[in-house]
Amino acid sequence: MTLMKPYEGEMPLNLDQMKWDSAGLIPAVVQDAKGEVLMVAYMNREALAETIDTGFGTYYSRSRQTMWRKGESSGNRQRVLGLRADCDLDCIVMKVEQVGGACHTGFYSCFYRKIEDGQLKIDAEPVFDVEAAYGKK
Amino acid sequence: MTLMKPYEGEMPLNLDQMKWDSAGLIPAVVQDAKGEVLMVAYMNREALAETIDTGFGTYYSRSRQTMWRKGESSGNRQRVLGLRADCDLDCIVMKVEQVGGACHTGFYSCFYRKIEDGQLKIDAEPVFDVEAAYGKK
Numbered sequence: 001m002t003l004m005k006p007y008e009g010e011m012p013l014n015l016d017q018m019k020w021d022s023a024g025l026i027p028a029v030v031q032d033a034k035g036e037v038l039m040v041a042y043m044n045r046e047a048l049a050e051t052i053d054t055g056f057g058t059y060y061s062r063s064r065q066t067m068w069r070k071g072e073s074s075g076n077r078q079r080v081l082g083l084r085a086d087c088d089l090d091c092i093v094m095k096v097e098q099v100g101g102a103c104h105t106g107f108y109s110c111f112y113r114k115i116e117d118g119q120l121k122i123d124a125e126p127v128f129d130v131e132a133a134y135g136k137k
Numbered sequence: 138m139t140l141m142k143p144y145e146g147e148m149p150l151n152l153d154q155m156k157w158d159s160a161g162l163i164p165a166v167v168q169d170a171k172g173e174v175l176m177v178a179y180m181n182r183e184a185l186a187e188t189i190d191t192g193f194g195t196y197y198s199r200s201r202q203t204m205w206r207k208g209e210s211s212g213n214r215q216r217v218l219g220l221r222a223d224c225d226l227d228c229i230v231m232k233v234e235q236v237g238g239a240c241h242t243g244f245y246s247c248f249y250r251k252i253e254d255g256q257l258k259i260d261a262e263p264v265f266d267v268e269a270a271y272g273k274k
Contacts, residue, residue, distance in 0.1 A: 009258070009259055010256050010257065010258045010259070011256065011257050012255060012256060012257070013252055013255050013256055013257050027164050027177060029166050029174055029177060031168075031172065031174065034172060035168065035171060035172015035173065035174075036172065037166055037168065037172075037174075037221075037230045039223070040164060040166060040223065040228045052252070082251060082253075083251065083252040083253075084174075084248040084249075084250060084251050084252065085248065085250050085251075085252055085257060086176070086177065086247040086248050086250075087240050087241065087242050087244075087247045087249070088247075091177045091247075091248075092252075093174045093248045103224050104224065105224050107224075110223040110224045110225070110228075111221040111222065111223050111228075111230045112221075112224070113221060113222050113223075114219060114220065114221050114222075115150055115189070115220040115221065115222055115229075116219075116220075118149060118150050119147050119148065119149060119150055120147065120148050120149070120150050120222060121146070121147045122146055122147070
């Protein structure tokens, strides 16, 4: 087999080596222990450091332009079970234990719709009440 | 339960409704039938349309700035098993049957390293020979 370079076996994690994009972000794929993808969110260096440090999913909200401690208001926190980095160090996969649901629409996963036969079809049931979780909107 | 708006049940898939970013792209999370995440790549409108049309994973390569028909040179194609869209229509999750490996480094998944105890640790074995797949580099 051709040897892996430059990463052979084990190396210290250096957050400076992550390939942050021009906005200082990388995408983080969040899935549960069974492999269901719950959401894709973005982390800056601070959010990844805080996620590792606290053991709870922490992101950078591009729309609100602020740190986003998932579940801080809704209680739908994400306890980190494991973290992986990709070959290019420009993406993270994180396994979590999701309290309630991950999606702001009330579903367990943001990916509650399948694409099939030219249609977008909801094939999940909401797991929490968004008004109760976030307040009347 | 609070009702879902504006997407109730089923609606036609309209690629114009996807939230393409300023470069015309969305991230696509690619996982196998068991839920293991193989890679995260980017699709433009043409790549998503071709993926749906052909049933094989097709992306837009940001580094090469061209359509990327995964496996075209290596043979490591991805047969689409299912496609899902997220709440914001700015991300895709795709389940595939992966021939060989997804990663250009020879691993089945691009996420062949875990982050643990401040280290990046390889915890997978290569599944194909990159020289044989891509030619000597």
